Amino acid sequence: KAKQQTGSSCHFFSQELNQQAQKRMDLEVRLRKAMQHDQLELYYQPKVCLKKQNIVGVEALIRWNDPERGLIPPLDFIPFAEETGLILPISYWVLETACKQVVNWQQTGRMPIKIAINLSARQFQDPGFVSQVETVLQHTGVDPKWVELEITESMLMESMDDMLPVLHELKRLGVSLAIDDFGTGYSSLAYLKQMPIDVLKVDRAFVKDLPHGQNDCAITRTIIVLAQQLGLSVVAEGIEQIEQAEFLTNSGCDIGQGFLYSRPLTLMDLEEKLSRPLPG
Numbered sequence: 544k545a546k547q548q549t550g551s552s553c554h555f556f557s558q559e560l561n562q563q564a565q566k567r568m569d570l571e572v573r574l575r576k577a578m579q580h581d582q583l584e585l586y587y588q589p590k591v592c593l594k595k596q597n598i599v600g601v602e603a604l605i606r607w608n609d610p611e612r613g614l615i616p617p618l619d620f621i622p623f624a625e626e627t628g629l630i631l632p633i634s635y636w637v638l639e640t641a642c643k644q645v646v647n648w649q650q651t652g653r654m655p656i657k658i659a660i661n662l663s664a665r666q667f668q669d670p671g672f673v674s675q676v677e678t679v680l681q682h683t684g685v686d687p688k689w690v691e692l693e694i695t696e697s698m699l700m701e702s703m704d705d706m707l708p709v710l711h712e713l714k715r716l717g718v719s720l721a722i723d724d725f726g727t728g729y730s731s732l733a734y735l736k737q738m739p740i741d742v743l744k745v746d747r748a749f750v751k752d753l754p755h756g757q758n759d760c761a762i763t764r765t766i767i768v769l770a771q772q773l774g775l776s777v778v779a780e781g782i783e784q785i786e787q788a789e790f791l792t793n794s795g796c797d798i799g800q801g802f803l804y805s806r807p808l809t810l811m812d813l814e815e816k817l818s819r820p821l822p823g
């Protein structure tokens with residue numbers, strides 16, 4: 544490709560860089576427009592009590608509904624939004640939308656369920672973060688006991704010391720805290736003990752090969768026992784097969800989430816599902 548260029552390789556590289564910069568600027572403009580034009584949408588994936596088989600909560604998962612490109616999954620724009628800082632207004636929108644939704648369910652007489660919201664590392668670097676959460680809780684009027692904030696284990700690993708006081712402040716607002724993708728990040732058990740968390744979410748990577756992968760069985764059981772011993776609730780994510788669910792239930796896991804129960808749903812589909820019992 545470079546040979547087709549008549550200029551020097553230096554010229555070629557700077558052209559390439561320009562193209563990359565241009566692409567990123569285009570993406571940034573499109574993402575800003577998406578925010579202005581309500582093209583961001585929350586999908587909701589049910590969390591199910593493994594014993595009783597009822598829906599006990601949902602995880603809010605963002606999608607970008609692009610009129611030209613269709614539904615864009617979070618991994619295709621959240622990392623970019625984190626680099627540019629756009630993640631801050633996006634995260635605010637996610638939190639506000641999720642909290643309003645819980646209030647709406649309460650007002651329309653539906654049984655309230657817990658809503659889990661994914662946080663980004665960038666929010667923890669924002670000095671206004673905790674007071675923003677407090678503001679959203681207050682102006683939506685949501686009871687914080689229905690709000691769960693998810694942070695990934697890898698976020699913790701990167702800046703545990705900075706995050707710890709913020710986690711305590713969040714906790715004081717009455718929300719619950721979950722560690723997402725747990726087991727992949729090698730967090731120290733000593734730290735885990737200090738942290739004001741309520742939930743461990745077993746990473747999908749371990750659930751995938753249950754009940755056949757011997758190591759995965761051992762690791763999953765260990766995480767479940769660890770959670771129990773620390774008085775935490777434990778959620779397994781990425782459950783696709785009934786055998787995985789059985790193994791997890793028999794190992795004492797409280798809550799399951801995955802395609803076996805439901806894919807992430809639009810608000811309309813979730814509300815329909817909530818008004819009917821689960822099949823099976």
Ligand code: C2E
Pocket residue numbers: 588603604605616617618621634637661662663693723724780781782783800801802803807
């Ligand atoms: P996560 O928080 O670990 O969310 C779970 C992901 O696993 C979701 O992908 C979900 O659709 C997918 N999943 C659920 N059950 C199954 C299953 O049975 N099998 C398989 N193969 N996958 C399953 P999604 O929605 O694409 O989100 C990916 C990641 O993007 C999330 O991982 C989270 O880290 C991030 N994310 C999503 N929404 C937000 C948001 O509002 N804010 C921030 N900061 N990050 C978000």
Ligand code: MG
Pocket residue numbers: 602661693723
């Ligand atoms: Mg999550």
Ligand code: MG
Pocket residue numbers: 723724744746780
């Ligand atoms: Mg996860």
Ligand code: MG
Pocket residue numbers: 724746747780
């Ligand atoms: Mg995950």
